[in-house]
Each structure stands twice: as structure tokens, then as C-alpha cells.
Amino acid sequence: MKRMQIGLIGCGTVGEGVARILMEQKELIKNRLGMELILKKVADTDTTKKRSVTFDKGVFTTDASEILNDPDIDVVVEMVGGTGFARKAILQALDSGKHVVTANKKLLALEGNTLFAKAARNSVTIAYEASVGGCMPVIKTLRENLVANHISAMTGILNGTCNYILSEITRLGLSFDEALSQAQQKGFAEADPTLDIEGFDAAHKLAIISAIAYGMEIDFEGVYVEGISRIEPLDILYADQFGYRIKLLAISKNHEDAIEARVHPAMIPVDSLLSQVGGSVNALSIFGDCTGEMMLYGHGAGMMPTASAVVADLADIARDIKREDGGRLPALGYPASNIRRIPVLPISEIRTHYYFRISAADQPGVLSKVSGVLARYNISIMSVHQKERHASDAVPLVFMTHKAKEADVRQALAEIRALPEIGSDPVLIRIEDPGTNGRDESQNKTGQPSASCL
Structure with missing residues (x-):
């Protein structure tokens, strides 16, 4: 039976979970894969932490280079996090022809394009299921x-x-x-x-x-x-x-x-x-x-749910090694030649519904002033609510709007904040309906514009 040897760098919360699964579920994994996953080495600088697993003699080390320089280790599991040592360790592993499994979403978000390209050049895999959503696939x-x-x-x-x-x-x-x-x-x-x-x-x-x-x-x-x-x-x-x-x-x-x-x-x-x-x-x-x-x-987090996703990545790599057809799946799901540069819209260009909460002096005419500003920026009010004042002389005015452009909203709120009757920065919360999938809606949830105010 083929064997895949694994080096684990970082034995904190999730790393400990990975070690537990590899040791406690060893037979289950072997039966499912038809291949044995061997945790050969675990590196962590913390030697005082009480862990729920006991390693055989020679498995635990404080020196990650024992993993990175070991030619018999097929896969490096990076569970350190951050963008410093983790980046160096992953780059060294890739240059050594080792596959990498990581949950390091920050590093991938900032440098994933570079890391994935290097992995492809070296014909190895970076697997990262646990970086998004924990145990959710x-x-x-x-x-x-x-x-x-x-x-x-x-x-x-x-x-x-x-x-x-x-x-x-x-x-x-x-x-x-x-x-x-x-x-x-x-x-x-x-x-x-x-x-x-x-x-x-x-x-x-x-x-x-x-x-x-x-x-x-x-x-x-x-x-x-x-x-x-x-x-x-x-x-x-x-x-x-x-x-x-x-x-x-x-x-x-x-x-x-x-x-x-x-x-x-x-x-x-x-x-x-x-x-x-x-x-x-x-x-x-x-x-x-x-x-x-x-x-x-x-x-989306936690020792065992996240560790489960890490081991799933190890299983995928093991299956590729067993078939000797590594690199079956491109890192981002598309061949590198088909990856495009698509611009991301600035927030100023989006259109959505809005909730505003404005703290205003309890004086006649304030509502009309605020409404006038919104109208000048083509922001249509769906409803407005005013509550009684509490400890201070200010009262909260709450507006719900139809769809508006973010740039117009920002300018309108800046002008409203400058009014002498306004006591603090307005609160803005965008309103989304995931079920509409971006379809434009000109009415509220009941199907009709509403006004409940004053």
C-alpha cells in the first residue's frame, strides 16, 4: 500500500485538530483512500502547551526546517498563519517540490496569485479548502x-x-x-x-x-x-x-x-x-x-471543523499521488491562461437600498431640511420614522430609501452632517435582499411605498 508522509508546521488549535484526526481516524482514512497517511513530523515552538494528542518519540520538534528539508515528506501542512514565517515556509516547501495544505486566508488573499503560479511551475499543489468557511466545502x-x-x-x-x-x-x-x-x-x-x-x-x-x-x-x-x-x-x-x-x-x-x-x-x-x-x-x-x-x-472555525477540511485536502492530494496525476485541478479552478483581470467596482458606483439614522435637534423644519438634501441628490425616501427624544435634546430620525447610488448617498450625508441641527455622524446601513440576486426593486417588502413618521 502506498504511503503519503506529512509534515505539520504549527500545532495550535487547528494544527492539533489535524494531528488528532490523522492519528485517531487513521484506519478510516486508509480504508477510504486505499493509501496510508503518515504524520511524520510536527513542528511548533510551544513545548509547554497541553495537547490532546501524544506524539511518538522523534515526531515533535521545535525546528520547522526538519520538515522543510526532509526529502521523504510529501506534503507540508502550514497552520502557523500570518504573512511572515508562513510565507517563507510555503515558498521553501514549493521550491522543494512538496505539496502544501493551508488555511491561511490572509496570505492567500494578499499573495495567492504569486504562490499559485509558483506551485504550478513546480508541478505541486496548494490546497486551501479550510481557508474559507471552515468545514463548509x-x-x-x-x-x-x-x-x-x-x-x-x-x-x-x-x-x-x-x-x-x-x-x-x-x-x-x-x-x-x-x-x-x-x-x-x-x-x-x-x-x-x-x-x-x-x-x-x-x-x-x-x-x-x-x-x-x-x-x-x-x-x-x-x-x-x-x-x-x-x-x-x-x-x-x-x-x-x-x-x-x-x-x-x-x-x-x-x-x-x-x-x-x-x-x-x-x-x-x-x-x-x-x-x-x-x-x-x-x-x-x-x-x-x-x-x-x-x-x-x-x-466556519473551530478545532475539529477546520481540521476536517484540512484533512479533506490531504485526501485529495493523496488520491492524486496514488494516480500519479497531480495537478488535476488548477488552484483557482481555471487554467492559468484563462484567468482574467476583472476590475472591481468602487463602492461609490454600487446601487442599493439604504437605512440612515440621524440624530437631530428637536426643532421644527429639521425633517424638511434633511429631506431636501436627499432630494437634491436623487435619493428617494421609502419611509421615515421619528422617535421621541430620550436623555438628550436630540431625536433619532430614521430613513429607509429606494435604490440610490453610493456616491450620491455619501455626498448627501456629508451635507446633512454639516447642518447645525445635526448632532453626530449619521449611521448608514445598506439593505440587501440575497433572494433577489441583484434584481432591481422599486418597492418595499409589502409591494408599496410606505411612510410612517412624526
Whole structure:
């Protein structure tokens, strides 16, 4: 029976899970593949951590070069993360003719084009299923299962930390800081949660899957990114009254000559499938011309779900080695010669519905001033709500709009903020309906324009 020898660099949370699966499920994997996967070496600098696996003598090392320089190791599993040492290790592995498995979405989003090209030149594979969606087979679905489909759009919840925070604000009425603290206590958020709550983690993933879906180069710099730190319980309350939930969405739409790629908080109808995705779970809705809408759902992070995806990549590489036909599947699903440069639309060019919350002085004529500004920028109001003032003299004015151009919205809000009656920066949340797949809608959810105000 053939054997594939594996070197694991990084034995933190996910790395430990990979080692557990390879050791505990050894017989199951061997029976399914007809090939034995051998964990030959594990490298990590932390020798004090208590792990749930016990390695045989000589397997664990603190020196990753023992893996990278070992000619008998076929595959390097990189579980270090980041763009420093991980990049160097992957490049050295590729230059040594070793296949690589990684979950490093940040590195792939920033340098995937270069790394994939090097892998192709060296006739080895970079497998990265675990980089997007944890145990959800997002990469495999886009590259293989939907190969006959023209993908028109993708909308997803791709960060469990943000989804947990927004779910808890919705469920319990917590403040953002309270929900974040709770997420950190439960292990759903890092001590420094910036990458998650500011939207960058989801943007890394969106850049990768947009490239696969549309046959384009990875373009992380083109992705518009906005986080959830400005979302308040008041916005959650208004969203609920209007029949929406607020989620951090990763949105990608194919306009043929350009694409939209954006990550930001958005209101989505309560009856949509994505609005029901709570806690730290991820989901991705994909629109194919043959399949229609389909949705993947599952744990986007965590030791065993992510490790399961890593081992699935190892299994694919093992099957290629067994058949001696490695490189069966191009890294981004298209031959390199068919990968195009497709421009990403700037956020200023998108058109969608909007929610504005404006803190205004409780004075006659303020509403007419604000409405006048919106009208000058061709922003049509669908509804406006005014609540009674609370502790301060300011009252919240809430507007829901028909579709408008982002550039016009930004200019209008800047002019509104300059009015002497406005007390703070307006809150803007875009409104999306994943089920419409980008179709234009000129009416609200009930089919008629509404006005509930004053």
C-alpha cells in the first residue's frame, strides 16, 4: 500500500485538530483512500502547551526546517498563519517540490496569485479548502460541483465572530462592547479582534472565492471593507421593526465587465435564509444559472471543523499521488491562461437600498431640511420614522430609501452632517435582499411605498 508522509508546521488549535484526526481516524482514512497517511513530523515552538494528542518519540520538534528539508515528506501542512514565517515556509516547501495544505486566508488573499503560479511551475499543489468557511466545502463546491454554472452572485456570512456579536445584540439587547466581551470569554473572538470586527477576515475570504467563481485574479485591494463596531442596539431595534436582521455580509456580484466585492453590515429580510443563521455559524448563498440559489451552512472555525477540511485536502492530494496525476485541478479552478483581470467596482458606483439614522435637534423644519438634501441628490425616501427624544435634546430620525447610488448617498450625508441641527455622524446601513440576486426593486417588502413618521 502506498504511503503519503506529512509534515505539520504549527500545532495550535487547528494544527492539533489535524494531528488528532490523522492519528485517531487513521484506519478510516486508509480504508477510504486505499493509501496510508503518515504524520511524520510536527513542528511548533510551544513545548509547554497541553495537547490532546501524544506524539511518538522523534515526531515533535521545535525546528520547522526538519520538515522543510526532509526529502521523504510529501506534503507540508502550514497552520502557523500570518504573512511572515508562513510565507517563507510555503515558498521553501514549493521550491522543494512538496505539496502544501493551508488555511491561511490572509496570505492567500494578499499573495495567492504569486504562490499559485509558483506551485504550478513546480508541478505541486496548494490546497486551501479550510481557508474559507471552515468545514463548509466552499472551495470544492465552486471549483468542482458548480463547474457547469455561470455564477452571478454570492452573498455570505463569512465571519463567526461578527455573526455571534450581532446575534447576541439582537437576542439580548447587549451593547457592542458587552457582546464582544462575551464572545471573547467564550472563545469566539481573539484578544485583539480587529481583523474580525472590522471586516478584514471576511474580505480575505471574499477575495479568494470571487477569484474562483469568476475566473479572475485575486484582488483583495479592490474589496470594500466596513466593520460592525458602529452598530448599536437602537439600529437592531429599528431593523426588527422594519422586518430585517443586521448581518455582516460578504457580497460579490458578477457584472461581466466588472464585479462588486464588498463586506459591510447590511439589513436583510427576516424571512431570508441568511437572516436565520445565528451564533458563530457561517453560511454562503451562491447563485448559479443552472442550479439557481443554493446555500452552504456550517461551522466556519473551530478545532475539529477546520481540521476536517484540512484533512479533506490531504485526501485529495493523496488520491492524486496514488494516480500519479497531480495537478488535476488548477488552484483557482481555471487554467492559468484563462484567468482574467476583472476590475472591481468602487463602492461609490454600487446601487442599493439604504437605512440612515440621524440624530437631530428637536426643532421644527429639521425633517424638511434633511429631506431636501436627499432630494437634491436623487435619493428617494421609502419611509421615515421619528422617535421621541430620550436623555438628550436630540431625536433619532430614521430613513429607509429606494435604490440610490453610493456616491450620491455619501455626498448627501456629508451635507446633512454639516447642518447645525445635526448632532453626530449619521449611521448608514445598506439593505440587501440575497433572494433577489441583484434584481432591481422599486418597492418595499409589502409591494408599496410606505411612510410612517412624526
